[in-house]
Each structure stands twice: as C-alpha cells, then as structure tokens.
Amino acid sequence: TNFWAGVPQGPPDPILGVTDAFKKDTAKNKVNLGVGAYRDEQGKPYVLESVLQAEDILHKKKLDKEYLPITGEIEFVRLSAELAYGKDSKPLTENRIAVAQSISGTGALRIATEFLAKYYPGPKSVYLPDPTWGNHIPLVEGTGMKVVRYRYFDKKTIGLDFAGMKEDLEKAEPGSIILLHACAQNPSGIDPTKEQWKEINEVIKSKKHLALFDMAYQGFASGDLIGDAFAPRYFVEQGHQIILCQSFAKNLGLYGERAGTFSMVCSSPEEKERVLSQVKRVIRPLYSSPPLHGAQLVATILGTPELFEQWLKEVKKMADRIISMREKLYNALVELKTPGEWGHIKSQIGMFSFTGMTADQVSDLAEYAHVYLTKDGRISMAGLNEGNIQYFAESMSKAVK
Ligand code: PLP
Numbered sequence: 001t002n003f004w005a006g007v008p009q010g011p012p013d014p015i016l017g018v019t020d021a022f023k024k025d026t027a028k029n030k031v032n033l034g035v036g037a038y039r040d041e042q043g044k045p046y047v048l049e050s051v052l053q054a055e056d057i058l059h060k061k062k063l064d065k066e067y068l069p070i071t072g073e074i075e076f077v078r079l080s081a082e083l084a085y086g087k088d089s090k091p092l093t094e095n096r097i098a099v100a101q102s103i104s105g106t107g108a109l110r111i112a113t114e115f116l117a118k119y120y121p122g123p124k125s126v127y128l129p130d131p132t133w134g135n136h137i138p139l140v141e142g143t144g145m146k147v148v149r150y151r152y153f154d155k156k157t158i159g160l161d162f163a164g165m166k167e168d169l170e171k172a173e174p175g176s177i178i179l180l181h182a183c184a185q186n187p188s189g190i191d192p193t194k195e196q197w198k199e200i201n202e203v204i205k206s207k208k209h210l211a212l213f214d215m216a217y218q219g220f221a222s223g224d225l226i227g228d229a230f231a232p233r234y235f236v237e238q239g240h241q242i243i244l245c246q247s248f249a250k251n252l253g254l255y256g257e258r259a260g261t262f263s264m265v266c267s268s269p270e271e272k273e274r275v276l277s278q279v280k281r282v283i284r285p286l287y288s289s290p291p292l293h294g295a296q297l298v299a300t301i302l303g304t305p306e307l308f309e310q311w312l313k314e315v316k317k318m319a320d321r322i323i324s325m326r327e328k329l330y331n332a333l334v335e336l337k338t339p340g341e342w343g344h345i346k347s348q349i350g351m352f353s354f355t356g357m358t359a360d361q362v363s364d365l366a367e368y369a370h371v372y373l374t375k376d377g378r379i380s381m382a383g384l385n386e387g388n389i390q391y392f393a394e395s396m397s398k399a400v401k
C-alpha cells in the first residue's frame with residue numbers, strides 16, 4: 001500500500017529558496033543578501049571569540065550530558081532573564097517572572113502561542129505587524145488562534161505608519177494579543193522611537209491588550225544591550241504583564257545551537273509557579289527537555305565577567321559593521337545618482353533593510369547581476385562587505401534606473 005500519494009508538494013520557503021538559487025548560480029561575483037545571519041568582512045560566518053573561549057572552558061570541565069530540567073539550565077535561565085529585563089527589574093526581584101529555556105526564538109514563540117491558545121482568557125486573535133517575520137503567521141495559526149494584521153510600514157515614506165498602527169491597535173477588540181518586535185523590526189528595519197513606544201504603551205494599556213514581545217536582536221540592533229531592550233523594559237515598568245521571546249541566535253551568533261527563553265511577567269510568585277507548571281506541560285510533549293550545549297555556552301559567557309566584557313565588544317563590532325555598510329551603501333547610491341530618496345537605508349536598524357525595490361527589480365538583480373534577495377526588496381546588510389558593496393550599489397542603481 002502507498003499511503004502518501006495524496007501528499008501535495010509544499011511551496012518553497014521564501015527565504016531559504018533565495019539561498020538555493022544563490023547556490024545554483026556559478027558566477028564568481030554572486031552575492032547572497034537573503035539570509036538573516038551575520039557575515040564578517042570576508043563574507044564568512046563568524047564565531048564570536050567569547051563563544052570560542054566559553055567552548056574551551058566547557059571542554060575542560062568535562063561536564064556530563066544528562067537531561068536538563070523541562071524548563072532548562074537553571075543558570076542560563078536566571079542570567080538570560082537578567083539580561084532581558086535588567087537586574088533591578090521589579091518583577092524579577094519579586095520573583096514573579098516565569099522563565100523557561102526554549103529552542104531559540106522560534107521555540108519561545110511556539111511555547112507562547114501554545115500557552116496562549118490554552119489559557120488566554122481574552123479574544124484568541126494575535127495582531128501581527130504588516131509586514132512581519134514570515135514564521136509568525138504559521139506559529140499563530142498552527143495553534144488555532146486567528147491572525148489579524150495591524151498597519152506598520154508606510155510604502156510612501158518607507159517609514160513607520162505610526163498613525164495607522166495606533167488606529168489599528170485602538171480599533172482591536174479589547175484584550176487582544178499584540179505581537180511587537182522589541183527592536184530591529186524584521187523585515188522592515190524600522191522601529192518606533194522612544195516617544196512612539198510610550199504612546200503605543202498607552203493604547204495597549206487603555207485597551208487592556210496583552211503585549212507579546214519578540215526580541216530576536218537585543219544588542220545586535222544598535223550595539224547597546226540596554227538601549228535595544230528599551231521597549232519591553234518600559235512596558236514592564238508601566239505594569240504590563242508582558243510575554244517575552246528571547247533569542248541568542250544573532251547577538252551571540254549561536255544560530256544552530258538554538259538557545260533562547262520564553263518568559264512571562266506574573267502578578268505573584270505563586271501565580272508564576274502555576275504558570276510554569278502549565279508551561280512544562282506545553283514543553284514536555286513537544287521536545288521533552290531543551291538542548292544543553294548552547295545554554296551552557298550562554299550561561300558561561302553571561303556568568304563570567306571577562307567573557308561578558310568580551311561579548312559586549314563583539315556585539316558592538318557586529319552592529320557597527322552593519323551600520324557602516326548602511327552609510328557606505330547610502331553614499332554610493334547617491335554618488336551613482338540613483339533615482340529616489342535613500343535616507344531610509346541609513347535610518348533603518350538591525351540586520352535588514354527594506355530597500356523599496358520592487359519584485360521585478362529583485363528578479364532583474366538575480367538575472368543580470370547574480371545578486372540574491374527576497375522578493376519584498378529586503379536585503380540582509382550583513383551580506384555586504386568592502387569587497388562587494390560597490391558592485392552591489394552599482395547593480396542596484398542599474399536595476400532601479
Ligand atoms: N523573530 C524574529 C523577528 C526573527 O527575525 C527571528 C529570526 O530570524 C526569530 C524570531 C527567531 O530566530 P531563532 O529561532 O533562530 O532564534
């Protein structure tokens with residue numbers, strides 16, 4: 001018997017599909033700006049020195065490989081929460097934040113959506129910014145909750161549609177779940193200002209919405225771990241019981257190690273324990289207990305002052321390299337008299353830039369210049385370096401002309 005004749009071919013992943021096309025291209029000067037992973041000046045994957053040193057420390061310790069508790073490595077979880085919320089955060093010092101290790105940011109979102117689908121007492125609709133990271137949609141829909149979009153990106157200004165965003169959050173049914181990118185919004189690279197965050201806080205508070213923060217880029221956005229955590233920390237100060245999904249993929253370059261946390265601000269230590277008991281019931285049938293090595297690496301770096309200092313420098317170095325590429329790309333586009341206004345390339349933040357290029361221009365770039373990016377015109381700034389930036393600027397300029 002053949003059981004699988006009825007299985008249809010699924011569509012290719014829009015981002016991984018770009019990498020496949022890039023791999024197939026045999027041109028020497030090809031450029032991949034699709035993938036959301038940091039690359040060094042030579043275009044190579046980068047393993048942080050602080051990570052290498054932590055690997056050495058762990059290797060010498062010859063630790064065992066026993067299972068972790070369902071909610072993860074205890075030091076990892078403690079130090080990660082301090083990093084995200086700040087050591088002096090009130091709910092943290094009052095022992096009322098439920099924290100569990102997760103399979104990086106995606107796994108944290110998965111725990112969040114599963115938990116919300118089961119226990120959230122309000123409307124089971126999750127508001128996502130338009131555009132957002134593509135995986136948010138199946139993450140929500142897979143749990144049976146409904147996806148609703150709120151306005152975020154303004155095509156005309158290539159900036160934030162702040163009025164539209166506020167209006168949509170205002171109009172949402174009271175008590176809705178609102179997903180917010182903590183910093184370095186993916187894919188647009190456009191974040192609200194501090195003043196705008198304060199206004200967003202007001203709307204969310206007055207409508208009794210729940211703020212669900214996705215923080216995949218703390219420190220990676222600006223080089224400043226505290227500055228990048230402004231929004232979730234401010235919301236916590238303002239009394240919101242936020243949910244936070246934290247990833248160490250980008251800021252520690254631990255992509256494949258899958259280190260992250262899910263956390264939730266509760267109203268008391270007793271409530272925290274109840275919530276955690278249910279979080280464990282979400283995790284147990286999904287993957288039983290989380291992976292060990294990445295959590296040990298993060299705990300070693302966050303818990304060793306010299307390594308922590310080293311890491312701060314490295315995060316800043318990665319962020320600064322990306323910022324300098326923005327500057328160079330902008331200057332080159334202007335110098336090449338590329339039609340249009342390109343200020344957004346400099347003002348956007350984080351790994352990505354929404355260039356404003358159309359799908360046709362993107363396919364021209366692949367066909368004529370061997371440059372690969374996602375159809376929405378998003379480029380990964382990390383894929384640019386001294387060796388390819390002029391070539392890319394010229395190709396982009398031609399595609400736009
Ligand atoms: N959220 C956003 C906005 C992202 O851009 C990403 C990664 O690209 C993630 C979450 C999750 O990444 P990971 O599961 O690798 O931590």
